[in-house]
Amino acid sequence: MIILPVTLCTAGAAAVVNFWLALRISRLRLAEKVFIGDGGDDRLVRRMRAQLNFAEYVPLILVLLALVELAGGPSIWLWGVGFALILGRVLHAFGMDGWGLGRRIGIALTLLTMLGLAGYGIYIGSQYREAPVTVFKVGPKG
Template identity: 90%
Template sequence: MLILPVTLCTAGAAAVVNFWLALRIARLRMSEKIFVGDGGDDRLVRRMRAQLNFVEYVPLILVLLALVELATGTSIWLWGAGAALILGRILHAFGMDGWGLGRRIGIALTMLTMLGLAAYGIYIGSQYREAPATVFKVGPRS
């Protein structure tokens, strides 16, 4: 059985953070009695955008994390990348509530994590020299 512990733990943590982001929205909706849309409430718009921003970036970064972990194995560097992603997304959410420094740090951590994994993935992929595996037979039919 193939297990990618860094990716699995990071994805689990991301699911918890996404739940927390949704809960923050739901609690605000209930307190302000806004059940559809944003009702013109700036705090609700910001919290909705924080969650949407989360779902825009996290899946791609998790795919990169998984592919790098699959190609290179588990490493302290990858644990750091996963932790940076989660910390960045939490700081970003607090930043969207008005803590500007948290938003800036959160964005920076997320972007650096994404770019670092992307660059490492490109490097790993460019070093691969074996003949590509295929599921299709090439040659004359029997």
């Protein structure tokens, strides 16, 4: 069995953050009595965008994190990347509520984790020199 501890912990933390983002939206919907759409409420729009932004970036970053971890194993660098991603997403959510610095730091941490993992993934992939494996047999029948 292969276990990817960094990715597993980061994905678990991301699920908790996503739950928190949904809870914030639900509480605001109840308070403002807006049960469908955004009702023109700017705070609700911002919170909905924070969660959608989370859904736009986090899955791809988790895939990159898993593939890099699978290729190179867990490392202190990967733990730092996972932590930076989660911190960035929490700061971004607070930033969408009006704390501009949190939004900027959150965006920067998210984009840096994505680009760092992408670059490292490209590097690892470009170092692979073995012949490709195929599941099809080539040659005469029999």
